[in-house]
Amino acid sequence: MTRKKSFKSGYVSVVGLPNVGKSTLLNRLVGSRLSIVTPKPQTTRTTMRGICTTDDYQIIFLDTAGIHQPRDKLGRYMVDTARLTFQEADIIYMMVHCTPPGRGEKELIEQVAAAGKDTFLIINKVDLVPKNTLLPLIEQYGSRMDYKEIVPVSALTGDNVDKLLDLTVAHLPEGPAYFPEDIVSDQIEREFIRESIYLNTKDEIPYSTAVVIEDMKERERGGAYISALIYVEKDSQKGIIIGRGGSMIKKIGAEARREIERFLGYSVYLDMQVKVEKKWRESAQALKKLGYR
């Protein structure tokens, strides 16, 4: 007779300097599933949430995406980011290039160490260097802080990423699935569409508009298909959003798509329809509170 293993769950915060490969790793860890993204309230920064759910565990990945700060502002950015995402993290993935620690890395290490969380050092892009350079690197980084694990990976090729996942699950606390398995959280996509409407229309239009993401799925050719419903309160508003010969909706869609693609890092087919629904506010409020459909 086999006893069912206890379920594990937790948050993993992915931090590292720009271009170290955070998004690439996240996409690989979350696998074929679309990244699930949620904006953090009260900040212009966004934290991507990729959720990986199996029969045995659920990991929620937090990524400090969309931040492009120059180096001299790094310290402050790290402090802010730390406050935002470290608190909820069970594990911090601190990602570095496979090069010796420079000024940026040293600052990063200080901030991460101050958070006092279980930290994995992830040395990324090992496909770019000979294997024998890794040991000295591990020693250099290892002397600066205590890590739960030090894991060299290639986010690009996937080398050692399964191992990273195993080690992560081993460190996770027992806990329930915080999100339903089939959740499609779509706030970022929704916000980009709303922003595009806001930038392209005037007066009451932005405030009379609700955006609901109906469907998001991967396309066989790569990238994602996103279908969005734009709710307005009156026929006249529908006319304005669609524009002459569909020109306005085309413009809104093109700009939203560009932003969504830039954020997600892959191509998106965005399908939008406008509907008149006098009472959208009630249901949209409820949806927003839930954070998903």
Ligand code: GDP
């Ligand atoms: P982020 O700014 O930390 O999110 O970094 P990205 O994930 O956007 O990656 C930045 C660049 O590094 C992209 O061009 C990636 O393709 C590349 N990159 C990421 N991981 C690896 C890796 O393991 N090996 C190599 N050679 N390139 C990588």
Ligand code: MG
């Ligand atoms: Mg990124």
